[in-house]
Amino acid sequence: MASLNPDRRMQxxxxxxxxxxxxxxxxxxxxxTIATLINSLFLPGFRGEPAAFVGLENYALLIEDDTFxxxxxxxxxxxxGTIPTSIxxxxxxxxxxxxxxxxxxFVRMAYFTPTIxxxxxxxxxxxxxxxxxxxxxxxxxxxxxxxxxxxxxxxGVALFSVIVMTVWKEAGFFMIFYLAALQSIPPELEEASxxxxxxxxxxxxxxxxxxxxxxxxxxxxxxxxxxxxxVDHLFILTKGGPNNATNLLLYYxxxxxxxxxxxxxxxxxxxxxxxxxxxxxxxxxxxxxxxxHYQ
Numbered sequence: 001m002a003s004l005n006p007d008r009r010m011q012x013x014x015x016x017x018x019x020x021x022x023x024x025x026x027x028x029x030x031x032x033t034i035a036t037l038i039n040s041l042f043l044p045g046f047r048g049e050p051a052a053f054v055g056l057e058n059y060a061l062l063i064e065d066d067t068f069x070x071x072x073x074x075x076x077x078x079x080x081g082t083i084p085t086s087i088x089x090x091x092x093x094x095x096x097x098x099x100x101x102x103x104x105x106f107v108r109m110a111y112f113t114p115t116i117x118x119x120x121x122x123x124x125x126x127x128x129x130x131x132x133x134x135x136x137x138x139x140x141x142x143x144x145x146x147x148x149x150x151x152x153x154x155x156g157v158a159l160f161s162v163i164v165m166t167v168w169k170e171a172g173f174f175m176i177f178y179l180a181a182l183q184s185i186p187p188e189l190e191e192a193s194x195x196x197x198x199x200x201x202x203x204x205x206x207x208x209x210x211x212x213x214x215x216x217x218x219x220x221x222x223x224x225x226x227x228x229x230x231v232d233h234l235f236i237l238t239k240g241g242p243n244n245a246t247n248l249l250l251y252y253x254x255x256x257x258x259x260x261x262x263x264x265x266x267x268x269x270x271x272x273x274x275x276x277x278x279x280x281x282x283x284x285x286x287x288x289x290x291x292x293h294y295q
Contacts, residue, residue, distance in 0.1 A: 090174035123236035
């Protein structure tokens with residue numbers, strides 16, 4: 001190291017500092033991705049026989065799999081139902097608790113409490129809300145003379161019920177990011193707008209919301225990832241039923257891998273999910289980033 005020139009020495013130092021993170025990333029991200037891609041090209045071996053290489057046959061089966069397309073459609077509806085609603089609700093809550101109101105610390109805690117609950121605990125709470133006979137929601141409907149609803153057993157309602165629970169769970173988490181971003185906006189901007197006689201609505205759309213766009217993009221990507229990696233509360237609430245009405249992509253991967261013991265087909269679905277997320281990430285870094293940040 002002593003014989004290296006200063007620029008070269010700094011490059012070596014930088015590489016050594018990055019080495020632990022690079023090893024972790026390769027071990028837990030890149031190598032599993034490569035292994036999953038390789039597994040998707042095989043059929044599982046039975047009774048001790050080795051796995052058989054079949055090339056793209058699993059992908060051909062996936063295209064013809066009606067259940068996969070139903071699950072993909074469910075996931076699209078789930079994403080469209082949870083992402084915009086969670087973000088809008090989180091922004092509204094952040095604006096509310098950022099204002100000068102009495103007891104705002106308590107309100108912030110109340111909004112954030114669903115986030116700190118384990119997903120299994122939250123799902124069990126909502127199981128009580130949705131229970132057909134003794135559930136809170138049906139008791140409220142009965143109090144006003146309306147018939148009860150089988151919230152998790154009706155194929156036309158079950159996915160909506162899961163979406164509502166997810167929005168309740170995620171909005172408080174996203175609110176924290178918006179609240180931090182709001183508190184970083186210089187107060188001089190609001191003071192100047194007040195001197196100019198700008199309305200609160202105009203100030204929000206022309207100043208506050210554009211300054212929140214980097215946070216919105218960050219929250220959007222996290223919400224998209226959350227919409228794809230749903231397993232735990234489906235396992236508690238519906239197990240993908242009734243009749244695959246609430247089955248989502250990652251839960252379908254779990255079913256194929258651990259219920260049907262078809263791990264190569266599960267790997268095929270995983271590769272497709274990764275490709276979709278890669279396309280979304282490419283759009284994010286090539287298009288949205290330039291329109292979000294002031295460059």
